[in-house]
Amino acid sequence: VLIGFSVGVYSLLAQNVRADADRQLAGAIDILFRSLGHEIEEHEGKLQGEEAFRGVIDTVYRDSFPGVGIGVYDSGRLVAAKPGPGGIVPKFAASHDENAEFWDTTVGQEPWRLALQDRPIQNAGRYQFLSTASEVQVEAELANVRRIFFLSIPLALAAAAIGGFLLARKSLAPVVEMSEIRSEEHTSELQSQSTISYAVFCLKKK
Secondary structure, eight states: OHHHHHHHHHHHHHHHHHHHHHHHHHHHHHHHHHHHHHHHHHHTSHHHHHHHHHHHHHHTTSSSSTTEEEEEEETTEEEEEEOOGGGOOOOOOTTSOTTOSEEEEEETTEEEEEEEEEEEETTTEEEEEEEEEEOHHHHHHHHHHHHHHHHHHHHHHHHHHHHHHHHHHHHHHHHHHHHHHHHHHHHHHHHHHHHHHHHHHHHHHO
């Protein structure tokens, strides 16, 4: 029961940690989507708006989302990019599954998470927003949780075993005491009977 409960708790924690990471990627996309739409509307033109949007990324959003890399594409054409750690910019490929908003990939030997959203902007067509972040920190957090469970479960089982033994010992103490008293009474009765039998024997002998 304890192991099953621990597995359930770990699964729930893992889902929450990964969901938080996905929300961060989706939130970064949402902010840049609104920013691009605003620049295109304000400059009354797609190309002029895109140029202004690149300037906004280089200034306003340069230090925002420090762990996230973002690429904005127009049918494969890179419109703007905000590099993530190590200068990583997610690349759009036509083979991307439009129904898969999030998926895992690798960069070098590290696990990374990708998010893709295809969104329309008025008077400019559709744009593909990609965001990515390393999952090294996420995996490290989950590894710490696993270590805690691996250490706590044996300790909990040992404590439960010791507690059960002490409880059983305490519960059986009255029974043991009564048994010892009865044994002493029985021994005393046998001794009394032996004394009486010996006295009768002596009387008969006289």
